[in-house]
Amino acid sequence: MKFKRRAFLKISGAGLAFAPGLLLDAARKLDLAADGHRLVVLQLSGGNDGLNTVVPFEDDSYHRSRPALAIRKPQVLRLKGTGEIGLHPSMEGMRKLHDEGHLAIIQGVGYPSPDRSHFRSMDIWHTADPEVKDKNKGWLGKALEAKAASLGGLHIGAGSLPLALHGERHVASIQNLDFIELLSGSKGRKLKRIMRSVNSTPRAGRPGFVQGLANETLDSLEKIIEASKSPAPVEYPETELGRRMKLAGQMVTGSYPARILYLSQGGYDTHARQAAVHTTLLGDLSSSLTAFYRHVEKADVADRVTLMVFSEFGRRVKENASLGTDHGCAAPMFILSGKAKGGLHGSNPDFTKLEGGDLQFTTDFRNVYATLLEEILKIDSRKLLGMSFEKLPLFS
Amino acid sequence: MDEELAVSKRLEPYRPGKDGPWDYSAAAHLARRMTFGAPRGLVEKILAAGQAGAPALLLADREETPEMKAVADSQRGIGSTDSVQTWWAHRMLRGNSPARDKLALFWHDHFATSDAKVNDARLMMDQVRIFLRDGPGQFPSLLWAIAKDPAMIIWLDGNSNRRGKPNENFSRELMELFSLGIGNYTEKDIKEAARAFTGWHVKNREFWFNRRAHDTGTKTIFGKTGDFIGEDVVGMCFEKRESCEFIAGKLFDYYVGTPVSRELRKALGELYATSFRNTGVFLAKLLSSREFYSAPARRAIVSSPADFAIGTLRTLGATAGADRLPAEMSRMGMDILRPPSVKGWQKGESWLNSSTLLARYRFASMLTSDTENSPRIPWDRIEKGKAEGLFNLFFPGGLDERIRRLVEKEAGQDLKLMVTAIVELPEHQYI
Numbered sequence: 001m002k003f004k005r006r007a008f009l010k011i012s013g014a015g016l017a018f019a020p021g022l023l024l025d026a027a028r029k030l031d032l033a034a035d036g037h038r039l040v041v042l043q044l045s046g047g048n049d050g051l052n053t054v055v056p057f058e059d060d061s062y063h064r065s066r067p068a069l070a071i072r073k074p075q076v077l078r079l080k081g082t083g084e085i086g087l088h089p090s091m092e093g094m095r096k097l098h099d100e101g102h103l104a105i106i107q108g109v110g111y112p113s114p115d116r117s118h119f120r121s122m123d124i125w126h127t128a129d130p131e132v133k134d135k136n137k138g139w140l141g142k143a144l145e146a147k148a149a150s151l152g153g154l155h156i157g158a159g160s161l162p163l164a165l166h167g168e169r170h171v172a173s174i175q176n177l178d179f180i181e182l183l184s185g186s187k188g189r190k191l192k193r194i195m196r197s198v199n200s201t202p203r204a205g206r207p208g209f210v211q212g213l214a215n216e217t218l219d220s221l222e223k224i225i226e227a228s229k230s231p232a233p234v235e236y237p238e239t240e241l242g243r244r245m246k247l248a249g250q251m252v253t254g255s256y257p258a259r260i261l262y263l264s265q266g267g268y269d270t271h272a273r274q275a276a277v278h279t280t281l282l283g284d285l286s287s288s289l290t291a292f293y294r295h296v297e298k299a300d301v302a303d304r305v306t307l308m309v310f311s312e313f314g315r316r317v318k319e320n321a322s323l324g325t326d327h328g329c330a331a332p333m334f335i336l337s338g339k340a341k342g343g344l345h346g347s348n349p350d351f352t353k354l355e356g357g358d359l360q361f362t363t364d365f366r367n368v369y370a371t372l373l374e375e376i377l378k379i380d381s382r383k384l385l386g387m388s389f390e391k392l393p394l395f396s
Numbered sequence: 397m398d399e400e401l402a403v404s405k406r407l408e409p410y411r412p413g414k415d416g417p418w419d420y421s422a423a424a425h426l427a428r429r430m431t432f433g434a435p436r437g438l439v440e441k442i443l444a445a446g447q448a449g450a451p452a453l454l455l456a457d458r459e460e461t462p463e464m465k466a467v468a469d470s471q472r473g474i475g476s477t478d479s480v481q482t483w484w485a486h487r488m489l490r491g492n493s494p495a496r497d498k499l500a501l502f503w504h505d506h507f508a509t510s511d512a513k514v515n516d517a518r519l520m521m522d523q524v525r526i527f528l529r530d531g532p533g534q535f536p537s538l539l540w541a542i543a544k545d546p547a548m549i550i551w552l553d554g555n556s557n558r559r560g561k562p563n564e565n566f567s568r569e570l571m572e573l574f575s576l577g578i579g580n581y582t583e584k585d586i587k588e589a590a591r592a593f594t595g596w597h598v599k600n601r602e603f604w605f606n607r608r609a610h611d612t613g614t615k616t617i618f619g620k621t622g623d624f625i626g627e628d629v630v631g632m633c634f635e636k637r638e639s640c641e642f643i644a645g646k647l648f649d650y651y652v653g654t655p656v657s658r659e660l661r662k663a664l665g666e667l668y669a670t671s672f673r674n675t676g677v678f679l680a681k682l683l684s685s686r687e688f689y690s691a692p693a694r695r696a697i698v699s700s701p702a703d704f705a706i707g708t709l710r711t712l713g714a715t716a717g718a719d720r721l722p723a724e725m726s727r728m729g730m731d732i733l734r735p736p737s738v739k740g741w742q743k744g745e746s747w748l749n750s751s752t753l754l755a756r757y758r759f760a761s762m763l764t765s766d767t768e769n770s771p772r773i774p775w776d777r778i779e780k781g782k783a784e785g786l787f788n789l790f791f792p793g794g795l796d797e798r799i800r801r802l803v804e805k806e807a808g809q810d811l812k813l814m815v816t817a818i819v820e821l822p823e824h825q826y827i
Contacts, residue, residue, distance in 0.1 A: 045737075116583070117572055119739050159729055159736050160746040173749035175727075182758050191761050194817050197806045201798050203822060206696070209745060210753070210822035217750035271553045271565055322556030322563060 037376050038252050040261045040292075040307040041140065043162070044285070046269030047118065050314035050331030051349065051359075052278060053091075054105055058084035061317075061351035069274060069319045081343055090283035093290030094334075101342035102293060102302070103334060104394050106368060108346050110330035110361025114313065118269070118327075121312040126163035128369055128385055139369060139384065140260050141167025146379045154220075154251060154258035156244045162262055170213055172220035172258075176243065180225055192218065223256055230254030233298050236291040237284055241265045245288040249295040252305055259377065268311060272322035285309075293336060302338030306376050306395075309334040310365065316357055330361035333368060341396045367392050403659045406687040407667055410447055415686050418447055421792040425694055428827040429651050430454050430683060431494035433707030436789065451683040454495035455532045455676050464491050472521055480517040481722035481732050484524060488706045489718050493528075499675070500527035501702060502650050504732070505740035507542050507574060509551045511733045519547040519601060520733050532676030535643055536634045539575060543630050544596070544603040552738070555597045559611040562590035567629070569738050575633040577642040581618070588615040593626045634673065641665030644678065649743075651679065652688050653697035694793060695826040698747050701728035703827050705759055708819055709771055711789060712763075712778070716771030724762075727755035748825065760819035764812040778811055786811065790818050799823070 052069065056062050057076040076086035080099040085107075087095050097103040111130050115121045123132045128139040144151050145167050153171035155161055165171045183192055199214040230253045236246040244263050251261060265288075267281055289307065296302045314331025330349075347362040354360070370381035370389035382388045412418035423442040424434040430451065431438065442450045460468070464487060471483035488497045504527055511520045523545050530538040542548055543566075549555065552566040567589035571581040595610030596603070615624045618632055633639060644664035648656060656664070664682075671678035682688060699707065705725050709716050722732060729752040735741055762770055778786065783804055787795060799821065807814035818824060 117568070117578065118737065120578065155749070158751070160742040161749045170750075173751045175751050179751075179754045179758075182754065182761070187761065187765075190813075191757060191816075194806055194813075194820060195757060197802060198799070198817055198821050201796075201802060203796070203799075206826060207822035210748060210825050213748055213750065213753060214822065217753055220750060221754075271563060272556050320556070320563060321558055321561030322553065324553075324556070326564065 036259060036304065038259055038261065038305045039372060039376050040248055040252070040263070040305065041164070042289075042307060042309045043262070043264035044268050044281075044309065044311035045118075045122075045264050045266040046311070047121075047313045047315055047327055048268040048311035048331060049270060049274065049278060049325050050311075051317065052274075053088050053282060054107065054332040055086050055088060056084060056349050057086050059349070059351060062349075065317045065351070066319045068323055069325070079344070085344060085348060088279070088282045090279045091286040093286040097290060097293055097336060098342055102338060102340055103336050103342050104340045104345055105343070106333045106335065106345045106363055106392070106394070107348050108330045108359065108362035109310070109333045109365050109368065110313070111364055111366070112361075114329040114358070114361070116313065116327040116329075118312055123163060125310060125312055125365060128366055135163070136166060138162065138164035138166045140164045140262065141169070141171070142384050143260065143373060143377055143379055144169050144171070146384060147377070151260060151377065152220075152258040153260040153262065154224075154256065155262045156247050156251075157262075157264055162264070165260075165262055170216040172217065172224070174221075174224060174247075177224075177228055177247070179221060180228075183221065183225075224251070227251050227254030227256035232295055234291050234294045236295075237287045239284050239288070241284050241288045242291065245292045246295075249292050252296055253299040253301060270315070270324050271320065271326060272324040274319075274324040289334075289336060297338065304338075306335060306337035306339065306372065308368070308372060309336070314359065317351065317354060317359060318357055329355075329358040331359075333365070335368075335394050337395070339395045341394055345392060345394065363392070364389065368394070371395075401686065403657070403663050406660070406690075407663055407682070407685045409681075409684055410686045410689045412447060416689060418443075421794075422447070422689055423450070424792045425689070426450055426454075426683060428703070428707065429688075429697070430679075431498055431707075431710075432488055432703055433709070433711035434789075434792070435710045435713060439792075447684050447689070451495075451680040452676070454493075455499070455679065456493075458493050461492050468521075472518060475518050477511045477517045477520070477733060478722065480511075480521045480524075482719050483521065484732060485706070485721035485725070486718035488702060489709060489716065489721065494710075496528050496531060498702075499531040499679075500524060501700075501732075502647070503527040503531050503538070505735065505743075506646065507548065508735035508738050508740035509547050510735055510737075514547045514550045516547065516550070516601070517733070519550070523547040524733075532679070533674060535639070535673045535675060536631070538675075539630055539634055540627070542574070543570070543593075543626065546598045546601055546603060549596060549598045549603065554593070557590060557594050557596065558606075558609040559591075559594045562587065562594055562611070564590040566590070566596075567593055570630070570633060573739060575639045575642065576636060577638065580636065580638040580642075585617050588617050589624075589629045591615050592617070592624045592629045596626050637665070637669070640668040640673065643673075643675075644668035647675065647679065648682065651683060652693055654687065654690070654693050695823070697827050698744050699825055699827045700741075700743065700747060701725040701730035701752075701755075702732070704728065704756055704825070707827065708759075708763070708824075712771075712773050712815070714763075714771040714773040720769055724755070724759050727758070728752045729755075756825070757820055760816045763819065764816050773815075775812070778815070783807075783811070783814060786814060786818060790824060795823060 052071055055071045055076050057073050063070045075089045077095040078086045124130050126138045144153050153165050155173040158175045161173050195218055199211045203211050228250050230250045232246050232250055236242040248261050270277055296305045310333050313329055315325035315328040320326050349359050366385055366389045371391045371394050373379045373381040374391055375395050423439045426442055427434040427439050445453050467486050468483055471479040526541050530541055553563045554566055557563040564586050568586045572578055591611040592615055595606040597606045612623055641661055645661050648664050668678050705721055729747055803817045806817050
């Protein structure tokens with residue numbers, strides 16, 4: 001079908017001039033059999049409580065600060081290779097992935113002069129700039145620009161496109177596969193024809209934005225439909241995150257030509273009665289991630305997929321009076337990949353060095369970004385991040 | 397009036413004849429911005445009222461129609477999120493004060509509270525009622541009402557804000573998002589203000605001042621020291637001059653949508669202050685200004701899902717089952733009563749991505765399908781007006797001739813198909 005290559009052209013060209021020969025080359029490169037390493041970013045929205053996720057169970061200060069919320073020693077899931085840090089009891093799947101050597105945990109990630117506003121802090125992570133000088137471009141959007149010919153992005157989720165993906169190029173966004181129905185049958189074909197037709201005349205100014213988007217949308221949908229036929233031989237949880245991770249798994253194993261995928265899981269703003277909610281969220285996270293990993297493992301591409309998990313901040317060390325926790329600072333990040341160097345990275349929480357009741361960061365998140373940009377996406381991180389950040393030994 | 401006007405002149409009243417015409421297209425512009433869509437009857441009413449009087453006329457306090465009262469009662473009786481969403485969609489579509497609904501939607505986004513956490517649709521309905529009632533009034537009254545609104549208190553953890561154990565959630569958002577904007581307060585102000593709101597609780601679904609949980613101690617906020625209570629803090633927030641620029645700037649983005657320079661922002665704050673912080677008075681001036689009717693302001697705003705879905709139906713004169721509208725709008729990225737966060741929805745071009753655009757196409761295609769649930773559109777009236785009438789209805793300011801010819805070619809004699817094509821046009825995604 002003639003769409004096959006066309007989708008590529010659109011996704012990579014974004015209406016800019018391009019050389020067709022180069023693009024066909026890029027298309028070949030995107031075949032997972034070659035080096036088309038995918039980066040999947042999962043955002044935990046609301047500020048995940050790092051201390052109850054990756055638990056410093058041997059530290060008395062932890063238990064003292066959280067008389068009601070601390071995870072008791074016997075409940076903590078022990079991690080191979082460490083005697084003092086473990087995982088929340090609902091994270092059995094991730095514990096196993098860790099012990100198999102696929103899950104890297106980076107402790108104490110944050111940035112200088114932390115901001116406790118959800119929105120500001122999220123913007124900082126999305127733009128990779130503590131000053132948020134340019135609110136129009138995200139770090140992944142810039143990555144897509146940096147390698148215009150060979151990278152594409154995909155957002156799986158409801159709502160607006162995350163700032164991280166903003167840039168010169170359109171990034172497709174889908175919630176689910178409902179649209180397939182819309183575009184099939186005689187009515188669907190008519191609809192497609194109208195879409196194509198009304199967007200065929202070049203426009204200047206504002207409507208030009210919608211026109212570009214419309215054309216890209218149709219192009220990427222054809223590809224998504226194709227990739228979604230790829231089987232998912234594992235069971236994902238029947239949750240929103242589970243369904244989205246499944247779609248991400250299919251897009252990766254079905255060779256959808258996006259090198260960067262973005263998903264999020266909400267609900268982490270646990271100011272009150274945290275324990276039950278947090279258990280549900282982390283259980284969902286752990287099962288969804290595990291299913292995703294087994295999925296790509298079965299498809300034999302686990303070492304060409306890297307999943308990064310982050311949240312805009314951790315929470316205060318001390319629990320509050322509502323059996324919850326308030327906005328804090330540094331927190332752990334996860335890297336899941338067949339190529340990952342599993343285990344703990346960075347420094348464990350130091351309760352003797354709190355600043356205003358918060359953990360201080362020991363690893364700048366931009367060191368993690370730099371590592372992913374260089375090793376996974378093969379992009380000059382210094383140029384993209386505006387300064388040089390040392391790479392971390394996260395991959396083998 | 398294409399020349400760059402000095403900022404002070406831009407907010408002066410629009411003078412028909414001198415600055416531009418007062419015609420159907422100008423009146424439709426006001427209809428699209430102040431209500432949803434541009435139904436012919438409404439546009440003609442605006443045209444007759446004149447540019448100076450129309451905004452106040454649209455925002456006037458009208459008694460609810462019996463039909464709307466009945467819908468409100470029955471949907472409240474059901475009391476689910478769906479039913480309350482349906483009530484509001486119904487009001488927007490068929491109510492007699494769409495301008496109030498449009499403004500209420502602004503405040504719903506501004507004080508974004510989600511039933512996902514409040515989990516009490518009747519309290520959510522009460523909050524929307526506050527927006528409908530006080531939305532065009534004085535901002536201080538609105539802020540006061542919202543600070544004590546049970547849904548808001550549940551949403552921002554008021555009940556866990558107690559003496560000795562303050563919860564900062566509400567005081568942070570009060571300053572950051574509701575009244576001042578980032579940079580106009582300190583972390584310390586937030587912490588101290590939280591103490592003033594200790595004991596502002598909800599009991600039996602009503603505001604309750606829990607004296608025993610209230611911190612009566614001395615607090616220092618914005619450099620002033622005293623044994624402040626919550627009412628004082630609300631007052632201190634809106635009395636700060638920054639609140640005028642903050643609120644006026646947001647209203648400007650919502651209604652006018654041209655770029656705002658620092659100078660213009662200052663002038664808007666000034667205008668809000670001299671309007672006695674009364675939103676209706678401010679809007680009456682802003683929406684009859686030269687800036688509002690300037691060429692760059694026309695079709696400058698990406699339609700929200702409410703503008704798109706409800707506006708399209710109203711423009712067509714459709715009477716839809718409003719029951720489906722909330723779900724359709726949710727697919728387009730706006731789940732009313734369930735904003736994504738306390739910051740509200742991301743607006744402008746963020747409304748549009750491949751997923752939400754498809755939802756708009758789905759809607760466009762549903763408009764003309766003959767299923768039981770599809771909206772009832774007065775096709776005979778539209779047939780009478782022919783293609784000419786349709787284009788004038790949707791684009792009274794004109795449409796690129798090439799595109800118009802294309803749509804006519806695509807649809808042929810099929811006016812229904814033409815409606816779908818028009819609704820899908822990139823040009824129709826702007827109001």
